[in-house]
Amino acid sequence: MLKALEVFTIVVVGLMVGVEFSVAFVINPILNGLPGDSGLRGRTHGGRMLGAVMPFWYIGSLVLVAAWAIAGWHHHGTGLVVAAAALLILSVIMSLLLLVPINNRGKTWTPENLPEDWKEQMNRWDRFHYVRVAVIVAAFALLAAALA
Structure with a gap:
């Protein structure tokens, strides 16, 4: 059963x-x-669509990783799984504090109501997103290493 949880978690996070x-x-x-x-x-449009789905995906991934860590507590690689969970927690915190506020503003913009600094806000979102991607890639790599 643990192997199935590990594989399912790797697929969802991946x-x-x-x-x-x-x-x-x-x-x-x-x-x-x-x-x-x-x-x-x-x-x-992407902000509205992915903004509706990604919170469940991030939290669901974190729950799966936590379940893996608990179920496999005395197995090889648990430290890597716990480290991956910590990185996923960091990604959720980054999302809530840095990316979601910009996304919430951006998803309401139309050509008629654009703020003057809209490009700067999109560039800021992109920079934060690059860091978040690096964090979740690292979490995924830790999970893959724990599975190996």
Whole structure:
């Protein structure tokens, strides 16, 4: 049963990392290159869509990792799993304090109500997101190492 939990957790966390990596290094660069307000419209729509799903994915991933750590407490690699959980907690804190406030503002923007500093706010979100991606990639790597 523990093996099934480990594999399921790796898959769920790995998919989350893949989505966030794609947003950072594929989707947003594509949207930023579009003419006019097309990229902004894409980002606001993405902010609404992913903003509705990602909280459950982050918390669900953390719950799975915590369950793995508890269920496998006396098994090899538990320290790595606990470290991965700590990184996922950090990613949730970063999200709540740094990224969500910007996302909540951005998802309401239209070409008619854009603040003057909207590009600066999007760039700030991107920088915070790069750091968050690095944190969750590290958590995923720790989980993979614990499984090996």
